[in-house]
Amino acid sequence: xxxxxxxxxxxxxxLNFIEEIIEEDLRNNKNEGRVHTRFPPEPNGYLHxxxxxxxxxxxxxxxxxxxxxxxxxxxxxxxxxxxxxxDSIKEDTRWLGYDWEEREFYASDxxxxxxxxxxxxxxxxxxYVCDMSTEEIAATRGTPTRPGKxxxxxxxxxxxxxxxxxxxRDGKYPNGAKVLRAxxxxxxxNMHMRDPVMYRIIHAPHHRTQNKWCIYPTYDxxxxxxxxxxxxxxxxxxxxxxxxxxxxxxxxxxxxxxKNRPRxxxxxxxxxxxxxxxxxxxxxxxxNKTVNSWDDPRMPTISGLRRRGYxxxxxxxxxxxxGVAKRENIIDVALLEHCCRQHLNKIASRVMAVINPVKxxxxxxxxxxxxxxxxxxxxxxxxxxxxxxxxTKTLFIEREDFMExxxxxxxxxxxxxxxxxxxxxxxxxxSVVKDPETGEITEIHCTYDAESRSGQDIxxxxxxxxxxxxxxxxxxxxxxxxxxRLLKTENPDVAEEGKDFKSNLNPGSLKIVEAYGEPSIRNFxxxxxxxxxxxxxxxxxxxxxxxxxxxNRTVTLRDSWAKVLKNIGKKG
RNA sequence: UGUCCGAUGGUGUAACGGCAGCACUGCAGAUUUUGGUUCUGUAAGUCCAGGUUCGAAUCCUGGUCGGACAACCA
Numbered sequence: 001x002x003x004x005x006x007x008x009x010x011x012x013x014x015l016n017f018i019e020e021i022i023e024e025d026l027r028n029n030k031n032e033g034r035v036h037t038r039f040p041p042e043p044n045g046y047l048h049x050x051x052x053x054x055x056x057x058x059x060x061x062x063x064x065x066x067x068x069x070x071x072x073x074x075x076x077x078x079x080x081x082x083x084x085x086x087d088s089i090k091e092d093t094r095w096l097g098y099d100w101e102e103r104e105f106y107a108s109d110x111x112x113x114x115x116x117x118x119x120x121x122x123x124x125x126x127x128y129v130c131d132m133s134t135e136e137i138a139a140t141r142g143t144p145t146r147p148g149k150x151x152x153x154x155x156x157x158x159x160x161x162x163x164x165x166x167x168x169r170d171g172k173y174p175n176g177a178k179v180l181r182a183x184x185x186x187x188x189x190n191m192h193m194r195d196p197v198m199y200r201i202i203h204a205p206h207h208r209t210q211n212k213w214c215i216y217p218t219y220d221x222x223x224x225x226x227x228x229x230x231x232x233x234x235x236x237x238x239x240x241x242x243x244x245x246x247x248x249x250x251x252x253x254x255x256x257x258x259k260n261r262p263r264x265x266x267x268x269x270x271x272x273x274x275x276x277x278x279x280x281x282x283x284x285x286x287x288n289k290t291v292n293s294w295d296d297p298r299m300p301t302i303s304g305l306r307r308r309g310y311x312x313x314x315x316x317x318x319x320x321x322x323g324v325a326k327r328e329n330i331i332d333v334a335l336l337e338h339c340c341r342q343h344l345n346k347i348a349s350r351v352m353a354v355i356n357p358v359k360x361x362x363x364x365x366x367x368x369x370x371x372x373x374x375x376x377x378x379x380x381x382x383x384x385x386x387x388x389x390x391x392t393k394t395l396f397i398e399r400e401d402f403m404e405x406x407x408x409x410x411x412x413x414x415x416x417x418x419x420x421x422x423x424x425x426x427x428x429x430x431s432v433v434k435d436p437e438t439g440e441i442t443e444i445h446c447t448y449d450a451e452s453r454s455g456q457d458i459x460x461x462x463x464x465x466x467x468x469x470x471x472x473x474x475x476x477x478x479x480x481x482x483x484x485r486l487l488k489t490e491n492p493d494v495a496e497e498g499k500d501f502k503s504n505l506n507p508g509s510l511k512i513v514e515a516y517g518e519p520s521i522r523n524f525x526x527x528x529x530x531x532x533x534x535x536x537x538x539x540x541x542x543x544x545x546x547x548x549x550x551x552n553r554t555v556t557l558r559d560s561w562a563k564v565l566k567n568i569g570k571k572g
Numbered sequence: 573u574g575u576c577c578g579a580u581g582g583u584g585u586a587a588c589g590g591c592a593g594c595a596c597u598g599c600a601g602a603u604u605u606u607g608g609u610u611c612u613g614u615a616a617g618u619c620c621a622g623g624u625u626c627g628a629a630u631c632c633u634g635g636u637c638g639g640a641c642a643a644c645c646a
Contacts, residue, residue: 077645144574146574219646220646241646325585327578328579346609557609
């Protein structure tokens, strides 16, 4: 072995910066060597591919370091949250392949404890009830460059704050009348340290605690303490919470938490080209009916990707490949598609389907003959069985596979040229029939070479091209939903003055067409992964029925011919 | 004009003071009964200016550029 090869084989896979922190903690036996993470979604929307990265990372860290990962719903704002979202989050997390075992938690589980902690802080003079309105608080907070003004209630006797706080809980005040605030520093250069709100009054039923509470903790107050209660060691979140970290730590200090103290670590969220990722924007697309639902296959939601035909494996591999760091990033959606194709190539059953059909007649083939040909269900997996494909005189082929006046490198069918019909014979184009009105080709007439049958070819012919086909009389009509990217620009948030991402919507993001498949196309169940040969990967939509078969296009096959055409176009 | 964070090919991500590597994308070729897959090759990078050092992507100083922060959202 050469020196460099030796070095390479000894080299450890490199760690991301969070794994480095964890390994350092492990070396120092921090938290008795425990690693415990959590995935903390707010149940106010559906999970998207960005959440998937966080799920894979948090559960992945726990697995890698023999620890645990909790699922915790950050349900501190009853107005926007609902069980519908809780259920979808659980379904999606499970589908991605992660198991939180019995550790399904809710911040609302800790409302009582959090209340006691707050009482503790009031007694220590570290929190106070403030009677100012939302507007007054905003007006006195200052700006990032100017300090705020202290609340007139800031130094009220702590007995009074305590009394008021209990009354808030008892429902004596309307929404917005009072809040509990941490007493920190109104002049702090960090806005989050300017006496942040810990509790606000919201008279609204909560999806779990119903009407038990009318005061609700804010994120900053609830999150770190929930982490502590659950024994979380490494509380991983996204970069926008970086400025919250001093507050996270301040609360732990104020509560004098020293042992099993959680640590917040921030990493950069996932961004994807041609994609919007914020829950607000995705909700907007659902509500204004740009898409049909949260699980519309054009959505970057987990449920959308699932319906589109993505596999959990491919999403996990993708999450691994994008890496974890602190710098803002925008990942090329081509990487996601690559991960998807890579997995689907291995597992998808092959089938021939014609999306844009034109009739092809083999003039020298017997009129009433049907041959039963065979094709492997998946050539990538020799363990798969063969499928039967009927062959007859009249077929459908793809309109794009024929050109009357082809460019030099066109390997498909053209007048006087030969191609192979996949799994069948070599044919030669003899003539075409056109619609006298429109000039559109209605029939392509060919002759076949009976000696060229697949598997028993004694014709000695070599052809460059192979095309797919279906027997006209055996063709199974299906609906193909051809999905393309929802947004037409790489960074859809960049829009013209006065416009937003919606001006970058791709009007062609969904085309629904009638297509024709070989008979075996009937065999697939909802969610099955299929490759339409030479075309793309598809999956059976949940709305598909035996009478009305619906296939969603997950992603096309790579198409180097399209690139050639594009380059020809460029050259003029 | 504030505080915090960041900056390595087109896009991501490694290198932990010692040969800038990997992946995606692009390009070229080989193989191929999927113009797919696979394989091979190739192009392309350390924000700038100083300093420390035998040696700097890495450490220090100053700048530039980008991001986050002024909800009783999370």
